[in-house]
Amino acid sequence: MTEQTPKRIFVKGNEAIARGALAAGCKCYFGYPITPQNDIPEFMSQAIRDAGGQFVQAESEIAAANMVLGATACGIRAMTSSSSPGISLKQEALSYMAGSELPGVVVNMVRGGPGLGDIGPSQGDYFQSTRGGGHGDYRLLVLAPASGQEAYDLTIKAFDLAFKYRNPVMILGDAILGQMKEPIAPWIPDNLDPDEAADWRLDGAKGRQPRLHKSLFLQEGELAQQNRHLQEKYEAMKAEIDYESFMVEDADIIVVAFGSIGRIAKSTIRKIRSTGKKVGLIRPITVYPYPSEILKTLAEQGKKFLTIEHNMGQMVEDVRLAIRTITDSDFYSCLPGNLPTPDDFEEPILKALEG
Amino acid sequence: MEEELVYTRPDVVADRATHYCPGCHHGIIHKLVAEALIDLGVVEKTICIGSIGCSVFIYNYLNLDTVEAPHGRAPAVATGVKRARPDNFVFTYQGDGDLASIGLAEIMHCANRGENVSVVFVNNTVYGMTGGQMAPTTLIGQQATTCPAGRCEELEGLPLKMAEIIGGLGTTAYSARVAVDSIKHLMAAKKAIRKAFQCQIDKTGFGFVELLSTCPTNWKMTPVQANERIAKEMIPTFPLGTFKDKTVEAK
Numbered sequence: 157m158t159e160q161t162p163k164r165i166f167v168k169g170n171e172a173i174a175r176g177a178l179a180a181g182c183k184c185y186f187g188y189p190i191t192p193q194n195d196i197p198e199f200m201s202q203a204i205r206d207a208g209g210q211f212v213q214a215e216s217e218i219a220a221a222n223m224v225l226g227a228t229a230c231g232i233r234a235m236t237s238s239s240s241p242g243i244s245l246k247q248e249a250l251s252y253m254a255g256s257e258l259p260g261v262v263v264n265m266v267r268g269g270p271g272l273g274d275i276g277p278s279q280g281d282y283f284q285s286t287r288g289g290g291h292g293d294y295r296l297l298v299l300a301p302a303s304g305q306e307a308y309d310l311t312i313k314a315f316d317l318a319f320k321y322r323n324p325v326m327i328l329g330d331a332i333l334g335q336m337k338e339p340i341a342p343w344i345p346d347n348l349d350p351d352e353a354a355d356w357r358l359d360g361a362k363g364r365q366p367r368l369h370k371s372l373f374l375q376e377g378e379l380a381q382q383n384r385h386l387q388e389k390y391e392a393m394k395a396e397i398d399y400e401s402f403m404v405e406d407a408d409i410i411v412v413a414f415g416s417i418g419r420i421a422k423s424t425i426r427k428i429r430s431t432g433k434k435v436g437l438i439r440p441i442t443v444y445p446y447p448s449e450i451l452k453t454l455a456e457q458g459k460k461f462l463t464i465e466h467n468m469g470q471m472v473e474d475v476r477l478a479i480r481t482i483t484d485s486d487f488y489s490c491l492p493g494n495l496p497t498p499d500d501f502e503e504p505i506l507k508a509l510e511g
Numbered sequence: 512m513e514e515e516l517v518y519t520r521p522d523v524v525a526d527r528a529t530h531y532c533p534g535c536h537h538g539i540i541h542k543l544v545a546e547a548l549i550d551l552g553v554v555e556k557t558i559c560i561g562s563i564g565c566s567v568f569i570y571n572y573l574n575l576d577t578v579e580a581p582h583g584r585a586p587a588v589a590t591g592v593k594r595a596r597p598d599n600f601v602f603t604y605q606g607d608g609d610l611a612s613i614g615l616a617e618i619m620h621c622a623n624r625g626e627n628v629s630v631v632f633v634n635n636t637v638y639g640m641t642g643g644q645m646a647p648t649t650l651i652g653q654q655a656t657t658c659p660a661g662r663c664e665e666l667e668g669l670p671l672k673m674a675e676i677i678g679g680l681g682t683t684a685y686s687a688r689v690a691v692d693s694i695k696h697l698m699a700a701k702k703a704i705r706k707a708f709q710c711q712i713d714k715t716g717f718g719f720v721e722l723l724s725t726c727p728t729n730w731k732m733t734p735v736q737a738n739e740r741i742a743k744e745m746i747p748t749f750p751l752g753t754f755k756d757k758t759v760e761a762k
Contacts (some may be wrong), residue, residue, distance in 0.1 A: 184594050210594040215620035219587035222580065222617070226560070226591025229578040234595065252581050358576040358592070360599050362555035368570050370561075370579035 164341050169333040170195035170237075172304040172340050173263055174203065176311030177235055181348045182261070183209040184234035186223035188216060188242060191275040192331040193265035196237040217242040221249030224260040228253070229369045231357025233315050237263035239331075240281050241272060243289070250324050251290030254386070255371025259318035261311070262296075263327040265334040268492035277331035277416060278492035282470035285328050286444040293383055295390045297325045298444040302400075302419040304338045310441070312345055317396060319352050321389055328443060330466065332416035332495070390445070398441040399450060403429060407436030409460040409509045411501075412451065412475050412485065414440045417466050421505075423498035428505060435505060443471065448478035461485035462508040464501060466492060486511070521545045523554050523574050530568060534734020536724035537565060537633065539691045540700075541572050544604070544631055547704045548575075551712060553600040558592050560585045562614075564606035565639045583614025586621030589628045600711060602629040607648040608638040611671045615647075618677070622717045625682030629711050629718040631704065632673060635726040636745065643729030647671040650748050655729075670748055674721040678754025684716035686755040690723040692741035696751070706758065715757055723749055 167175070174196045177185070185204050187197035201211050210227075214220035220236045227234035238246060243264045253260050266281045268274040288294045297317050301307040311327060318325040358367055373379040402422055404410055413421040418439030425435045438454070440447050455461070455478075463472040463485045475485045488504040490496040520526065523545045531537045548554045559575040561567055563582035570577040580588040585603035593601045610618050610632050621628065637655055638644040645655040645662055648670045652661040662670075678686035685707045689700035700722060707718030723745045727737035 184591065186591065212590060212594060212624070214587065214590075215616050218584065219590075219617050219620065222584040222587035223591035223594070225580070225584075226578065226588035226593075227595035228591075229588075230558070230592055230595040230599075232595035234591065248581050249584070252579075256579065358558050358578060359596060360556040360558060361574070361576045366570075366574050366576050368577050368579075370570070370577075372567060372579060 164339045166337055166339050167304065168195050168335055168337050169304045169307045169329060170265065170335070171199050172308040173237070173311045173327060174199040175342055176308040177261070177315070178203060178207055179342065179344050180233065180312040180315040182233045182235050182315065184223070184227040184232055185209070186212045186214050186220040186234070186236045188214050188220050188238065190239045190242045192267060192334045193237050193239045193263065195334070196263065217245035218248060221246035221260070221262070224262070225249050225253050225258055228258040228260045229358050231353025231359070233319070235261040235263065237265070239265045239267045240269050240278070243281060243284070247290035250296065251288070251292050251294065252371050253324045254288070254294035254296070255292060256369045257322040258324070258369060259322050260324045261314045261318050261327070262324060264329065266328065266330045274493055275331065276493055277466060277495065279330060279415060279417060279466040279470070280492055281328070282443065282465070282467060285326055286446070286474070294386060295444055297321065297323055297393055297396065298328050298442065299325065300328045300415045300441060300443045301333060302415050302439060304336070304340045307333060308340050308342060321393060322356070323389065328415065330416050394445045396442055397445050397447050399447040400437070400439040400441060401450065402437040402439070404436035404438065404454060406434050407459060408434045409436070409462060409505070410454050411435065411437045411462050411464060411505060412440070412471070413437070413464040414443055414471060417464055417490070417496065420496055420498055421464055421501050424501040424505060427498060428502065433506070433509060435509065446474045446478070448474070451475060451478040452482070455479035455482040460508060462488060462505060464488045464490070464504070466490050466496065521549055523548060525572050525574055527571065529572070531565065532728045534725055534727035534737050535565070536635070536691050536722070539697070540631065540633055540722055540724065541569065543691070543701050543704050544602070545573055546701065547708050548600070550705065551708055553708070553712065556598070557600045557602070558596065560589045560592065560601065560603040562603060562605040562609045564609050566604055566606060566633065567640070569604050583609050583612070584617055585609070586614065586617040586626070586630065590621055590624070590626050593626060593628050597627070600708070602631060602708070604631045605633070606639065607632070607634045607636065607646045611647040611673050622677050622680050622683050622719065625716045627711050627714055627716060629707050630720070632719065632721045633724045634673070634721055634749065635724040636670070637726050637729045639726045639729055650744060672749060674719065675754050677719045682716055683755045684710035684718055684757040686719040687753040688721040688723065688749055688751050690741050690746065690751060692723070692738050699751070703753070706756070710758065
C-alpha cells in the first residue's frame with residue numbers, strides 16, 4: 157500500500173530523483189558539483205535539511221562517497237550523486253562499501269567521455285556501472301530509469317534494494333533524463349521500517365557486543381569465504397531483474413536499448429509498427445543483474461536482435477552473452493556528443509530487420 | 512604483606528596478544544584513548560573510525576563499534592557517521608601516511624567544516640605497515656626505503672606539521688602535539704586527548720591530537736633507542752605544545 161499524492165509536478169529528472177530519495181527516507185546527502193547533475197545537490201541543500209536530514213557539500217567526490225560509507229555504516233539511508241568523471245572518483249568508496257556490505261545509493265547522470273568528455277548525454281559508463289567499477293570482484297545493483305516518473309520510482313526502490321541486500325545501488329541515468337522536465341506524480345511509500353538495520357547498524361555498543369564493518373580479510377580462507385558470500389548475494393539479486401517489454405510477441409526483430417535511448421527507440425518502434433512492420437522492444441530496467449533470460453527466450457523464438465546504445469558498444473556484449481548459443485545481435489551506435497531523435501533509429505532498425 | 516591490585520586493563524581494551532612490534536607506541540596510545548573514553552563516560556556511545564596502516568587492526572584491541580575507512584578517508588567517513596548519528600561520540604585513529612599524505616584533503620576539510628568529531632593522529636615519521644617508506648612527516652636526513660640517502664628538502668620538501676596547520680584553522684576547537692616517550696609527556700598526552708574529546712562532548716568543534724610515536728622496526732632501532740629518538744630528533748622538528756584551545760580562549 158502506498159499513499160498517492162494527487163498533485164502532479166513538473167520537474168527535471170534530477171529533481172525527481174532528489175524528491176524520490178526524500179520520499180524513501182534518505183536522511184543524509186553528500187555531494188559535489190558536476191554537470192549535468194547539479195540540480196540534485198542544489199535541491200537537496202535546502203530540501204533535505206527542511207526534512208530534518210543532513211546535507212554536506214564535500215571537498216571531493218571521493219570524500220562525498222566516503223561520507224555515504226560512514227552514514228550507511230550507521231544504518232541510515234544516505235546517498236550521493238555525480239556524473240561520469242566524478243563517478244570514477246567514487247569507485248574507491250563503492251568498492252569498500254561492496255566489500256563491507258554497506259547500502260549506499262549513488263546516482264550517475266552520465267555525460268560523454270572518456271576524460272572530461274563533454275556535458276551531453278551518453279551511455280559510456282555502462283561497463284563501469286555493471287562490472288563493479290572499482291577494484292575487486294564485486295557488483296552494484298544498477299537501475300536505469302527512462303523517464304522522470306521512473307527515476308522517482310526507481311530511486312525509492314534503490315534504497316529498499318540497497319538495504320535488502322546490503323549492497324550499493326546505482327541509478328544509471330544520463331544528461332537527457334537529468335535535464336529534461338516532465339510531469340511526475342510523487343508518492344510516499346508507507347512501508348519504511350525504522351529498524352531495517354537494527355541488527356547491524358553502528359550506534360555505540362550499549363548492552364551488546366561491538367559491531368565492525370570492514371573489508372579487510374587477512375586470515376587464511378577468510379577472503380575466499382567473503383567473496384563466495386558476495387557472489388551468492390549477487391546471484392540472489394537476480395530476483396530483482398526488471399525490464400520493459402513492448403510489442404515483442406509477434407515481433408520479427410527485438411530492439412534492445414536501455415534508459416533514455418530505450419525510450420527514444422520506443423517512439424521509433426511505434427512509428428515503424430504503423431507501417432505494419434513487426435518490431436518490438438526490450439528495455440532493461442535493471443542493467444545489473446541483466447535480463448538475460450527474456451532475451452534468450454525471444455531468441456529461441458527465432459527473432460532477430462538489434463542493440464542500440466549511446467556509446468560505442470557496451471551493453472551489446474550482455475545481449476550477445478544472453479543469446480550466444482542461438483543467434484547474434486546487430487549493433488547501432490549513436491555517438492556521444494549527439495542528441496538522438498526517434499527518426500535517427502528508423503533506418504538502422506529497418507536495415508537490421510531486412511538484413 | 513599481601514599483594515594489592517592497584518591497576519588493571521580497562522574493559523574496553525580487549526584481552527588479547529598484540530600484533531604491534533616491540534617498542535611501538537600504538538599500544539600505549541590505544542590505552543590512553545580507552546581511558547579517556549571511560550573517564551568521559553562515552554564508551555557505549557562511541558563509534559571508532561579505523562584507517563589504513565598498522566592501526567587498521569584497532570578493532571582487535573578496542574571493544575567499540577568500528578568502521579574501517581579507505582586510506583586517508585577516515586575524516587570523511589567520520590563526517591558521515593557523525594551527521595548520521597550526532598548523539599554518538601565519533602573519533603578517527605590515523606597514522607601520518609594516512610592523514611598527512613593521501614588524506615590531507617579529508618582532514619583539512621573535516622576540520623575546516625568544524626565537524627564535531629575527534630582525531631587521534633599518530634606520527635611516527637614513516638609508513639609502517641608497508642615497510643618503512645618516506646612519509647610526509649619524515650625528518651630531513653632521515654632514511655626510508657624510498658629515500659635511502661635520507662629525505663632531502665630540495666627533492667622531497669619539508670615535514671608537514673599537522674598540529675600547527677590544523678590549529679591554524681578558525682573552526683578547530685583544539686589542536687595539540689604530545690608524545691608518550693616519558694611519564695611526563697604521557698601525562699600531558701592523556702590530558703590532551705581528554706581535552707580534544709571533551710570538545711566533541713561540549714559540541715565546541717573539531718578536536719585534534721598529534722602523538723609523536725615510535726616505529727623501531729622501520730627505524731631499525733631497538734625499542735629503547737627508538738624511544739630516545741623522540742626527544743633527540745623528533746621534538747626539535749615537531750615541537751610539543753597546544754596550538755589551539757578554544758576552551759581556554761572562552762574563559
